[in-house]
Amino acid sequence: MTRWLVTGAGGMLGLDLQVTLALAGVDEDDVTALTRDDLDVTDPEAVRDAVRGHDVVVNCAAYTAVDAAESHEGQAFSVNAVGAANVADACRTSGARLVHLSTDYVFAGDADEPYAEDAALVPLSAYGRTKAAGEWAVQARCPQAWIVRTAWLYGAAGPNFVKTMAALAQRHDTLDVVDDQRGQPTWTMDVARAVLRVVDGSAPFGVWHATSQGDTTKYGLTREIFRLLGLDPDRVRPTTSDAFPLPAPRPAYSVLGHDAWRMARLPLLPRWEASLAESIEDVVAEPPTS
Numbered sequence: 001m002t003r004w005l006v007t008g009a010g011g012m013l014g015l016d017l018q019v020t021l022a023l024a025g026v027d028e029d030d031v032t033a034l035t036r037d038d039l040d041v042t043d044p045e046a047v048r049d050a051v052r053g054h055d056v057v058v059n060c061a062a063y064t065a066v067d068a069a070e071s072h073e074g075q076a077f078s079v080n081a082v083g084a085a086n087v088a089d090a091c092r093t094s095g096a097r098l099v100h101l102s103t104d105y106v107f108a109g110d111a112d113e114p115y116a117e118d119a120a121l122v123p124l125s126a127y128g129r130t131k132a133a134g135e136w137a138v139q140a141r142c143p144q145a146w147i148v149r150t151a152w153l154y155g156a157a158g159p160n161f162v163k164t165m166a167a168l169a170q171r172h173d174t175l176d177v178v179d180d181q182r183g184q185p186t187w188t189m190d191v192a193r194a195v196l197r198v199v200d201g202s203a204p205f206g207v208w209h210a211t212s213q214g215d216t217t218k219y220g221l222t223r224e225i226f227r228l229l230g231l232d233p234d235r236v237r238p239t240t241s242d243a244f245p246l247p248a249p250r251p252a253y254s255v256l257g258h259d260a261w262r263m264a265r266l267p268l269l270p271r272w273e274a275s276l277a278e279s280i281e282d283v284v285a286e287p288p289t290s
């Protein structure tokens, strides 16, 4: 019997992780799911108390407002770096294994082939810097840790790109969408299942890339969203990032390699088109809330 603790349990991934644990037959008494109101990861004593008695901790808590982080880097750092360090310290002290979620934004996005798990971290944005600092803190403090990077996440809960594009499709005849940012759209349920595979398969500790197979641009993704919703994909028009200036720079090429899965002979995540097709009805059922 493995006792699980999920931090940031009210977030998009945290919620689907709870669904996945239940679907995998984990007894609800063996899962402690703590939202930000229940546990603030910036409080080291509260984190230590919460972690005690658990075998696996999945740290989904994060400051994820990428643009707001540019002007609130200290706040983002306190959650993404100090919070991660607190969780890592508590896991080391109690002997729990840690799954820490991270992001493609730790990379500059100027590569022309998928980033390996051990590629150098060169974040472009404040959010990316704080997440990179979180990774370093976890690696330095907790030997029994998996750092699971994901990217371009969407799911049934929480605002995300897929929900936003589906909502905009109702209000506009045409949509201009950037065609110069390439990545791997990834469903939260696939990441949650990947987390279970890593833990249950006793995969080697270290860095794992939990992203879909295949890649596309935001424009390509939006065309596929339209197609799956029975809308005309030609209503989506390609543009460049210059047309949508944002506070935080986005990596142009955010494609992560999957060698760790191959080396461990664990199944890779599905292709992005397959997961989008499977999930889109659920994902767009609730409109984006922010």
Ligand SMILES: NC(=O)c1ccc[n+]([C@@H]2O[C@H](COP(=O)([O-])OP(=O)(O)OC[C@H]3O[C@@H](n4cnc5c(N)ncnc54)[C@H](OP(=O)(O)O)[C@@H]3O)[C@@H](O)[C@H]2O)c1
Pocket: 007, 008, 009, 010, 011, 012, 013, 014, 035, 036, 039, 040, 041, 042, 059, 060, 061, 062, 063, 064, 079, 083, 101, 102, 103, 104, 131, 149, 150, 151, 152, 153, 154, 158
């Ligand atoms: N979303 C993406 O596209 C994406 C891409 C790559 C990687 N990731 C990573 O995946 C992980 C999960 O992201 P997500 O999309 O599920 O994000 P999310 O929906 O924003 O969830 C993060 C959760 O953490 C909570 N939180 C914030 N500060 C906290 C604190 N001090 N203590 C405890 N909880 C706190 C948030 O609560 P409030 O909502 O109340 O603030 C929220 O419930 C994160 O590590 C993120 O960096 C996400």
